[in-house]
Amino acid sequence: MQKPTLFGADYSVYVRAARLTLFEKGVDYELVPVDVFAAGGPPATYLERQPFGRIPSFEHDGFALYETGAITRYVDEGFEGPDLQPGDPRARARMNQIISIADGYLYSTLVWGIYVEQVSKPPSGRQTDIAKLQPALDRAPTCLRAISDLMANGPWLCGSALSLADLHVAPMIDYFLKAPVASDMMAGNPAVVAWWERMADRPSMRATDPKS
Ligand SMILES: N[C@@H](CCC(=O)N[C@@H](CS)C(=O)NCC(=O)O)C(=O)O
The missing domain is CATH 3.40.30.10 (Glutaredoxin)
Incomplete structure (x- = not known):
């Protein structure tokens, strides 16, 4: 192959x-x-x-x-390797739901609306567009709450095994966390914070860190 x-x-x-x-x-x-x-x-x-x-x-x-x-x-x-999708239909549906939420809401809100507007634009001389930032700030708590509410008992987003949901959401959270507003917003969702700490510690996250 x-x-x-x-x-x-x-x-x-x-x-x-x-x-x-x-x-x-x-x-x-x-x-x-x-x-x-x-x-x-x-x-x-x-x-x-x-x-x-x-x-x-x-x-x-x-x-x-x-x-x-x-x-x-x-x-x-x-490919061979650990299964990254749950076999149980409901757990798999939950995984697909979380990936859809990441694509449909987290990416535009946490990455473009907050990270790009608040963190990435200013040092390159581009002005923050408040018309983009403000709605994202308003929506971010809903994004984090949705992930928190849908999380199984952990340690991963869909329960005991790492799944594609973790791997889709983590890169978005990583950019979001660079924004000054992020830590306060995350603090309201301790399960998401604990998940992030586990996720950030994975060799795959370190190996794919854009800074490395
Ligand atoms: N629906 C696409 C989205 C991919 C996407 O938006 N990638 C971003 C980079 S993270 C991109 O290519 N952006 C270029 C642009 O917005 O013009 C997918 O799932 O692959």
């Missing part, structure tokens, strides 16, 4: 979710750099892999795939 290829940049939360999955499965892969935020956008040829110009995209043995949720499920189901 050929080594899979992941196209994208290490700064991307979605690329990191895919990399975390590959790492946790113990799958060796090649990361081919694609910078979607480069001046002029990604190379035109990349749009043949991902017509929406987003990262990551993926290829394995001639099978090309994009959309992170499809990639992580394929890696989990197509």
Whole structure:
């Protein structure tokens, strides 16, 4: 079997979710750099892999795939290694629900609305857009509460075993935590704080940290 290829940049939360999955499965892969935020956008040829110009995209043995949720499920189901999806239908539905919440609400709120506006823009001379920041600040507590309410008894988001839900949510929380408002908001959700401490300690998180 050929080594899979992941196209994208290490700064991307979605690329990191895919990399975390590959790492946790113990799958060796090649990361081919694609910078979607480069001046002029990604190379035109990349749009043949991902017509929406987003990262990551993926290829394995001639099978090309994009959309992170499809990639992580394929890696989990197509390779040896620990199962990253619960077998029980309700636990699996919960995992898929948490991934949908991450895609639909956490990413726009915690990463774009808060991290980008409050942390990433100011040092590069770009002004924080309060029209984007304020609604995100208003919505962030709901995001954290939803994860907290849906968490099983731990230690992971879907119970006793690490799942794709953990690997999708963690990169978003990592960016959010760089914002000054984050620690107070997290403090209201101690189960999420305890989960984050366990998650941050995993070798996969350290190996995929964009700073490392
Ligand atoms: N639905 C896509 C979302 C991927 C995504 O939004 N990636 C971000 C980087 S984290 C991106 O490529 N952004 C480029 C842009 O917004 O133009 C997936 O699941 O793969």
